[in-house]
């Protein structure tokens with residue numbers, strides 16, 4: 001993929017040196033437009049059996065707003081069939097506002113398995129039955145902030161529903177890595193969805209189709 005189309009896809013101006021390293025690391029030249037869902041998470045649990053009366057939280061990290069937009073859409077759609085709270089993950093130390101610097105820092109953190117300190121955690125996380133967890137794609141995987149959240153919280157007995165936004169790379173390793181990080185936690189991880197990053201959120205049809213499959217009756 002050409003630098004010019006990457007810039008367009010990510011809606012940022014990025015120095016060419018960064019894109020050279022990005023290409024080497026593999027977040028361009030990939031397919032993955034539109035929506036995808038991953039089959040490589042737990043095959044046993046693909047549906048929440050009963051959503052009514054279940055306490056649900058939508059936890060997400062968003063650097064530039066695309067994942068936040070999808071989180072809000074989900075909250076608006078499932079509000080009838082479950083009691084829903086939202087929680088935005090924020091890192092103690094803010095990420096750089098300069099995109100080129102951010103991209104390099106993100107690469108370093110992901111390679112090192114760095115888990116950033118978080119500003120806070122949700123109150124009474126143990127009360128929730130269903131956890132939607134949202135992340136942007138950073139270098140083919142979930143953000144360090146979301147990994148940090150997964151490592152800090154106790155997910156035993158919960159149903160986890162991952163959702164992602166991405167640039168031109170698509171789902172890449174996001175669902176697989178989320179499931180791997182939750183392995184042994186006692187959580188049932190449902191099928192993830194990935195949507196092309198857009199400040200307006202996910203295409204409604206695709207979002208509805210995925211949500212219905214998870215067992216929620218949607219508005």
Ligand SMILES: Cc1cc2nc3c(=O)[nH]c(=O)nc-3n(C[C@H](O)[C@H](O)[C@H](O)COP(=O)(O)O)c2cc1C
Nearest residue numbers: 027062063064065066067136137139140167169197
């Ligand atoms: C540091 C960084 C790395 C990224 N790496 C990838 C990638 O490997 N593959 C991809 O498809 N998109 C990649 N993107 C694009 C984001 O996943 C996409 O723009 C996403 O929708 C941003 O979500 P947000 O607005 O919630 O932060 C990257 C963006 C950033 C900032």
